[in-house]
Amino acid sequence: MGNFWQDYKGAWVAAGVAVVGALLSVIVVPETEQVVIVRSGSPNRVYNAYVPGAPFGTTDAGIHWRIPGYERAIRIDKRLLSVDMQQEQVLSTDQLRLNVDAFARYRIVDPVKMVQTAQTAERVTEQLQPILSSVVRQELGKRTFQSLLTAERGEAMAHIRDGLDREAREYGAQVVDVRIKRADLPESALESAFARMQAARQEEAKTITAQGQKDAQIIRADAEAQAARVYADAFGKDAKFYDFYRAMQSYSVSFAKGDGGKTILLSPDNAYLQHFREP
Amino acid sequence: MTANGDAISRAGPGIAKDSAQDSVSGATSGPLSRPLAGPYAGDVLAMTGRKSPWGSDSEGENGASQPGSGSASSGSDGPDSGDDKDASDKGPNDKGTGDKDAGEPRGPRNPWLPSGSTPPRRPASIEDIFRSRDPRRTNGGGGLGGGFPNLPRRADGKSWLPLGIGVAVLAMLATSSVHALNPGEQGIVTRFGHFSRVIDHGLSLTLPWPIEQVEVTDVRSFAVDTIPDGDGEKLMLTGDRNLVDLSYQVRWNIKDLKDYSYRLTDPKGTVREVAEAAMRASIGQISLNDALSGAGRARVEQDVRERTQRILDYYRAGVSIQGVEIKKADPPSKTRAAFDQVNVAQQEADRDRSNARATAQQVLARAEGEATAFNKVYEEYKLAPEVTKRRMYYETMEHVISQNDTVVAEPKNMNTYLPISETKRRGDPPSGDITVTAGPATAQQGGQ
Numbered sequence: 087m088g089n090f091w092q093d094y095k096g097a098w099v100a101a102g103v104a105v106v107g108a109l110l111s112v113i114v115v116p117e118t119e120q121v122v123i124v125r126s127g128s129p130n131r132v133y134n135a136y137v138p139g140a141p142f143g144t145t146d147a148g149i150h151w152r153i154p155g156y157e158r159a160i161r162i163d164k165r166l167l168s169v170d171m172q173q174e175q176v177l178s179t180d181q182l183r184l185n186v187d188a189f190a191r192y193r194i195v196d197p198v199k200m201v202q203t204a205q206t207a208e209r210v211t212e213q214l215q216p217i218l219s220s221v222v223r224q225e226l227g228k229r230t231f232q233s234l235l236t237a238e239r240g241e242a243m244a245h246i247r248d249g250l251d252r253e254a255r256e257y258g259a260q261v262v263d264v265r266i267k268r269a270d271l272p273e274s275a276l277e278s279a280f281a282r283m284q285a286a287r288q289e290e291a292k293t294i295t296a297q298g299q300k301d302a303q304i305i306r307a308d309a310e311a312q313a314a315r316v317y318a319d320a321f322g323k324d325a326k327f328y329d330f331y332r333a334m335q336s337y338s339v340s341f342a343k344g345d346g347g348k349t350i351l352l353s354p355d356n357a358y359l360q361h362f363r364e365p
Numbered sequence: 366m367t368a369n370g371d372a373i374s375r376a377g378p379g380i381a382k383d384s385a386q387d388s389v390s391g392a393t394s395g396p397l398s399r400p401l402a403g404p405y406a407g408d409v410l411a412m413t414g415r416k417s418p419w420g421s422d423s424e425g426e427n428g429a430s431q432p433g434s435g436s437a438s439s440g441s442d443g444p445d446s447g448d449d450k451d452a453s454d455k456g457p458n459d460k461g462t463g464d465k466d467a468g469e470p471r472g473p474r475n476p477w478l479p480s481g482s483t484p485p486r487r488p489a490s491i492e493d494i495f496r497s498r499d500p501r502r503t504n505g506g507g508g509l510g511g512g513f514p515n516l517p518r519r520a521d522g523k524s525w526l527p528l529g530i531g532v533a534v535l536a537m538l539a540t541s542s543v544h545a546l547n548p549g550e551q552g553i554v555t556r557f558g559h560f561s562r563v564i565d566h567g568l569s570l571t572l573p574w575p576i577e578q579v580e581v582t583d584v585r586s587f588a589v590d591t592i593p594d595g596d597g598e599k600l601m602l603t604g605d606r607n608l609v610d611l612s613y614q615v616r617w618n619i620k621d622l623k624d625y626s627y628r629l630t631d632p633k634g635t636v637r638e639v640a641e642a643a644m645r646a647s648i649g650q651i652s653l654n655d656a657l658s659g660a661g662r663a664r665v666e667q668d669v670r671e672r673t674q675r676i677l678d679y680y681r682a683g684v685s686i687q688g689v690e691i692k693k694a695d696p697p698s699k700t701r702a703a704f705d706q707v708n709v710a711q712q713e714a715d716r717d718r719s720n721a722r723a724t725a726q727q728v729l730a731r732a733e734g735e736a737t738a739f740n741k742v743y744e745e746y747k748l749a750p751e752v753t754k755r756r757m758y759y760e761t762m763e764h765v766i767s768q769n770d771t772v773v774a775e776p777k778n779m780n781t782y783l784p785i786s787e788t789k790r791r792g793d794p795p796s797g798d799i800t801v802t803a804g805p806a807t808a809q810q811g812g813q
Contacts, residue, residue: 098470116558148556164627165629168631168635189642231606235606263679295708299712309724314525317732323743331743343769
């Protein structure tokens with residue numbers, strides 16, 4: 087060993103220098119990054135640049151070279167990046183407030199332009215953030231509260247995306263999608279919303295109660311009517327007999343022995359007593 | 366060797382003297398052994414002297430396995446020499462002498478130590494076992510020293526180090542180029558960062574580590590995201606501007622590892638955000654009642670699943686949404702009382718209806734009963750109208766009059782009799798009596 091080292095000292099040093107030099111000048115470009123080589127301040131070339139629809143494996147990710155010291159490699163994310171909008175209050179055309187929370191997805195499609203304008207992807211995100219919130223406010227402010235909640239969202243989102251995309255192109259970025267993550271009532275509006283919901287429920291409750299009572303009455307009335315028809319059918323056959331029959335029933339109920347006791351005054355002319363006087 | 370001889374001859378008598386003095390004094394355990402071992406003392410000392418420094422056990426009698434430990438060898442010598450006293454006594458004594466020997470000679474013997482005694486002593490250390498310091502050993506200790514610790518290593522050549530490193534590197538290359546993936550796992554192979562291929566579960570070969578790298582991911586098992594985190598109330602606006610407290614789960618797995626790895630910066634977070642946006646959009650299209658009802662929920666789940674999948678496919682996220690489950694859809698807690706009122710009202714209404722139906726049944730049944738009764742009587746009546754009528758009349762009157770106080774009176778001046786009959790009736794316990802006052806009536810009639 088010692089001899090080996092001693093004998094080839096020069097070669098060893100040369101090899102070491104070569105390895106260090108290679109390590110300094112090689113750049114490994116992963117699939118997830120695009121690398122812009124900046125030569126003395128100005129972008130010179132791009133490795134693994136974004137190409138729409140290019141399948142993985144055909145890109146030029148992998149090992150590349152640069153001149154150490156003279157060329158500088160700037161790594162830029164090739165993947166879809168996200169911009170999160172801070173929660174913002176949006177005023178709809180019908181003067182209702184809504185807390186809106188949105189996010190956008192973008193990717194760097196022109197790395198050279200991006201390097202010239204913003205240097206890093208993080209800075210692009212920072213720049214896009216206020217633009218996103220202003221575009222969102224602007225666009226949603228043109229709409230009614232109801233349309234913010236429902237289907238028109240899609241159309242509004244397309245407008246917002248286009249608006250943001252126009253700005254993003256300045257940074258070499260392409261906005262892929264903008265979505266509203268949340269659209270909530272502000273704290274102040276919550277109470278009144280609750281009150282309204284409560285009132286609506288109370289209304290519903292009362293309606294249901296009333297409906298129940300109405301139904302009960304109808305059911306009873308139907309029964310009464312049916313009963314009357316049954317009575318009429320039966321009693322209509324002989325009204326005079328019914329009169330007598332019913333009177334008899336009534337007497338035996340009305341003059342039944344009660345607690346108080348009753349005294350009945352009978353006239354001697356009474357039909358019941360007619361045989362009292364004469365047989 | 367000659368040096369050794371001198372040393373022993375010199376040391377021998379010296380110690381013998383010491384022992385003699387000790388025996389005379391006869392004090393402690395140390396001296397006791399001396400007289401016993403008296404005749405052999407010189408031998409023992411010579412042995413220990415020779416053995417202790419460089420462990421010539423290989424040559425010696427007993428302690429072949431014990432390399433440089435002078436005490437052990439001397440201890441073993443003691444009994445061998447033939448004196449059978451208490452071994453327990455002897456052991457420590459001899460040790461004492463052994464230590465003395467080992468300790469004492471070092472000072473004076475220094476000059477010849479490097480030549481033979483010390484280097485062979487060191488071999489006991491790990492250093493010697495692993496590294497070959499044979500040249501030195503052979504020079505100094507001769508046949509005695511080099512015997513035991515470095516047998517296997519020396520024969521091969523100069524050093525194991527390069528070979529060992531070579532083997533380690535080979536092993537590393539081998540392990541980094543063979544990949545055994547569990548079922549449900551996939552690995553993405555990159556060659557210097559450049560995407561090469563996706564390997565499936567099972568055994569696969571790649572180029573070794575620096576060239577190709579493999580990143581293994583579990584693509585089969587489902588990730589479950591619960592939105593929102595925690596138990597807090599999460600209010601969403603429904604299409605009719607009401608609020609609903611909703612919590613749900615999203616289950617997903619990786620559909621395309623390539624896309625999943627390379628398309629998005631934060632695929633997990635993206636799935637979550639997109640699912641949340643989709644849920645908001647779906648809930649925003651339906652009314653509160655639909656959101657609370659079971660059928661509405663099923664529709665929302667389906668809707669959110671499709672919507673989320675569509676957006677993720679648009680991002681080419683390589684994620685497959687397996688299902689969206691609404692765990693809870695409740696009215697906000699502050700309005701819960703009002704919602705309960707509705708339930709109460711519902712029950713009240715139901716109760717009213719049942720009561721009414723019960724009454725209706727009663728009324729109808731009575732009507733039918735009465736009508737039937739009348740019909741029956743009427744049929745009888747038709748057979749003999751006059752008689753039946755009379756019979757019924759008398760029966761009824763009989764019934765009525767038998768149960769009440771009855772006064773037959775002339776209507777025109779009956780007032781005078783009333784109080785009398787009243788008091789009378791109260792006085793008499795049997796109240797059922799019939800008092801027929803015919804007199805006045807006839808008198809009146811007569812008067813008329």
